[in-house]
Amino acid sequence: MIWPLKESTADISEVIIEVCEVLISALDRRIDPYFRFSSQVDNVVELILRAYQNSNYENYRSRYLYLIDNLLAKGVRRIPRELREYDR
Numbered sequence: 001m002i003w004p005l006k007e008s009t010a011d012i013s014e015v016i017i018e019v020c021e022v023l024i025s026a027l028d029r030r031i032d033p034y035f036r037f038s039s040q041v042d043n044v045v046e047l048i049l050r051a052y053q054n055s056n057y058e059n060y061r062s063r064y065l066y067l068i069d070n071l072l073a074k075g076v077r078r079i080p081r082e083l084r085e086y087d088r
Contacts, residue, residue, distance in 0.1 A: 002043045013060045020044055020067050042078050045071065055077045
């Protein structure tokens with residue numbers, strides 16, 4: 001599910017937000033019996049940051065920041081490294 005989103009060059013901000021919100025919600029509810037999302041966390045972080053950077057809509061940007069905050073609260077370690085890369 002994540003790979004096509006990462007490879008897309010179209011403006012799919014709304015789709016990215018919806019997919020990431022569902023995945024993070026599943027993580028919140030511990031609905032990940034095969035650890036599929038856990039193995040995709042790095043890709044999700046990269047996708048969220050890229051979409052945030054490319055979005056011109058304040059509503060989407062706020063939702064992306066919420067997702068980032070949510071993942072930070074869960075202790076996802078990849079985010080600080082990705083944020084440093086993003087700042088460059």
